[in-house]
Amino acid sequence: MIPPKPPARPDRVSLLRYLQLFRADILSAQPARLYRAWMAEFRTPFFRSYMVNDPALIARVLTERPDDFPKSLRIAEGLRPLLGNSVFLTNGEVWKRQRRIIDPAFEGGRLRETFPAMWAAGQAAVARLRAGEVEIEEHTSHTAADVIFRTLFSIPIEDEVASATFTEFRAYQRSQPILNLAAFLPLPRWFPRFHRPGTLKAARRIRALITRLTARRAAEIAAGTAPQDLATKIMTTADPLTGQTFSTAEMVDQVAIFFLAGHETSASALAWALYLLASHPEAQARVAAEAATLTTPDFAALSRLRFTRDCFREALRLYPPVPMMVRETTRPEPFRDRQAPKGAQVVLSPWHLHRHARLWAEPDAFDPDRWSREETRACARDAYLPFSAGPRVCTGAGFAMVEGPLLLALMTRAFHFAPVPGKTPIPVAHLTVRAKDGIPLHLTPRPNFTGR
Numbered sequence: 001m002i003p004p005k006p007p008a009r010p011d012r013v014s015l016l017r018y019l020q021l022f023r024a025d026i027l028s029a030q031p032a033r034l035y036r037a038w039m040a041e042f043r044t045p046f047f048r049s050y051m052v053n054d055p056a057l058i059a060r061v062l063t064e065r066p067d068d069f070p071k072s073l074r075i076a077e078g079l080r081p082l083l084g085n086s087v088f089l090t091n092g093e094v095w096k097r098q099r100r101i102i103d104p105a106f107e108g109g110r111l112r113e114t115f116p117a118m119w120a121a122g123q124a125a126v127a128r129l130r131a132g133e134v135e136i137e138e139h140t141s142h143t144a145a146d147v148i149f150r151t152l153f154s155i156p157i158e159d160e161v162a163s164a165t166f167t168e169f170r171a172y173q174r175s176q177p178i179l180n181l182a183a184f185l186p187l188p189r190w191f192p193r194f195h196r197p198g199t200l201k202a203a204r205r206i207r208a209l210i211t212r213l214t215a216r217r218a219a220e221i222a223a224g225t226a227p228q229d230l231a232t233k234i235m236t237t238a239d240p241l242t243g244q245t246f247s248t249a250e251m252v253d254q255v256a257i258f259f260l261a262g263h264e265t266s267a268s269a270l271a272w273a274l275y276l277l278a279s280h281p282e283a284q285a286r287v288a289a290e291a292a293t294l295t296t297p298d299f300a301a302l303s304r305l306r307f308t309r310d311c312f313r314e315a316l317r318l319y320p321p322v323p324m325m326v327r328e329t330t331r332p333e334p335f336r337d338r339q340a341p342k343g344a345q346v347v348l349s350p351w352h353l354h355r356h357a358r359l360w361a362e363p364d365a366f367d368p369d370r371w372s373r374e375e376t377r378a379c380a381r382d383a384y385l386p387f388s389a390g391p392r393v394c395t396g397a398g399f400a401m402v403e404g405p406l407l408l409a410l411m412t413r414a415f416h417f418a419p420v421p422g423k424t425p426i427p428v429a430h431l432t433v434r435a436k437d438g439i440p441l442h443l444t445p446r447p448n449f450t451g452r
Contacts, residue, residue, distance in 0.1 A: 002364050003276060003318050004424050005355070027323060027351060027429050034349070036357045039336050047074075049326075049345035050335055053353050055382035057335060061327055061346055063390035067092075069327035071392075072345055081203035082172065084253035087395075088261065097239055099395070101246060102254065105233040106395050111402050112299045114230065117150035118403050119297035122410035124156070129411070131445055133420055135438040137271045140407075141170065144266040147403055148259055153213055154227040165209040169259065172202035207252060210259070214251045231255070260431065262396055265321035266403055268432040269386075273315035273408050275425060275439050276366050278417035283368055287311055288446065291413035305405050308412075310368040312404040316386040318366060321432040323351035325388060350385045351433070359383045416444040 005027075034040055038054040052058055061069045070091035083089055087098040104110075125143040145166045146157040155162050214235075220226035221235060234254065238245050246254065277284040287308045294301055302309075327346040332339055340346070355363040360379055361370070370376045387394035394400070411417075420442055425435035 003279065003366050004426055005364065027427060027433070030349075030352070034352045035355055035363070038358075039338070041338055047343060047345060048341060049347055050338070050340055051347040051349055051352070052335065053349070053356055053359075054336065055359075058348060058353070058385070058389075059382070061348065062385075062388065062392065066390050066392060068330050068333075069346060070330065072326040072328040074328075074345065075326045081200050082206060083256050083260065084207070085250075086253040086257040088257040095392075097242070098254070099391075100239050100241065101237050102234055102395055104237055105230050106399055108398065110230070110233070111398055113228075114151040114399070115299045115402065115406075116297050117154070117229075118147055118406055119410075121146040121150050121156075122407050125407065126410055126414045129415060129443060131415075131443050133440055134443050136274050136417075136441045137267065137435060137439050140270040140274070141263070141267040142166070143407060144263045144270065144403075145169075145259075147266065147407075148262045151399075152230045152255070152258060152262075153217065154229045161209055161212055165206060165213075165259070166263075168202055168206045168209065169263070172199065172206060207256065210252050210255045211248070214248050214255060218248050218251075230258075258396075261394065262399070264432050266400060268319065268321040268434055269312065269316055269400070269404055270407055271435070271439050272319035272427075272433070273312050273404065274411065274417055274441065275419070276315055276318070277311065277408075277412060278419050278441050280366055281418075283307075283311060283366070284412060284417065287409065287412045288416075291409035292448075294409055294413060302402060302406065305409055307368060308409050309401070309405045310371040312401070312408055313371055314366060314368045316404075317354045317384060318364075319427060319433050320350035320354055320386045322386075322388075323429050323433050324349045325385075348385065351429075353383050353385060356383060414446060414449045416446055418442045418444070 034051060034053070037051075039057070040051045042049045042051070052061065071089065079089060085094070087095060087102060090098060121143060124146060125139065128142070129139060142157065145162070149155050149157050149159065149162040153162070157163055157166055214231070217226060217231050217235060221232060226232045231251075235246060235251055277287060290305050290308050293304050325348045327348065329340050329342055329344045329346060331342050333344070334340075335346075353359070357363055360383070361375060371380070387397035387400070418441065420440040423437075423440045425437070425439040427433050428436045
């Protein structure tokens, strides 16, 4: 069975129609030829953009000369009401300072420390699931948020502030298009950014709730009673160059992106992984067999989930949570047979790159075993960007690759998942790749599971 993808638009449409499609759903706004093209140029009255699928050009932008291709400020405009000046939106020395403070919290040893909290969130997720038809995206969102609150602030999602934050974020996620209209116009910094009123109100409410959490943690740190979780680690880590730590206000920005990146992306990836297993019973049976070996929250047990990990990697390939990333040229730049001017937008599209017909064997097929074959090594190195690459690779990539396979295993150990006839999910891009009308699955308890 070939997993679904959105319909492509015709090769040629008007600029107005393209902007309408782009604002509604970035995926179906793209023509089919991009799944074979090494590069495509798009012109607007105000700027040029270049979608780049050539691995050599991608390496130049992300790995070899990342300072020459900072994050696009056009894209940042739509997310700034929620994310402020977080590490996801900054560039240059500000970004480097933020990463020096944040990165130590996500080093390898810290993953072992957060594992019991992930396990507890997974157990709670299994306890919430019920037999019958279930809209699985709702459950994966709840579970991923639970993981974030348990690992970041040592509180379950049932905590009053955590629950309120999650509820507000669900409203924000659906109200926020991936691009703000300001991304297409040459507006001065002081000009209003055309944010939807509901989006602005939801962002303010979320940030107020996060402020309560960070202020409470700052007081606990001052009193010497703070738990040693990710929030404490980040808030007490000093920049090795300046000796400064994050202020509470700065921490609010960072927690906002941790919640967005750590909850929204994980929820998307887990939901699509469960759908893919539901649609491929043989792969699901192999995951269930591996999962049956999980008996205690032992970090070392992850080494036994090799096929489960490959299923999650394949889900990230077919449905990368962040479908596109945009950088900006700081000077004229030769791209293949074109000269990109200063200020051009460079679009790196994991969605197209991961399904590129000239790079992957059977690019649209769900094939977890591809990750154990020699032929995939070059693709894995040059054409697989679920977490970006280079200095700006996602800080939480290692975290996600522990969380995802673990939750997938725990859920599959407890339930058999099957697709619901006549209800095929169609992927669309909001803040992440989600299903247009959700992902309904039919759940049946596994008779040999006694862990609930």
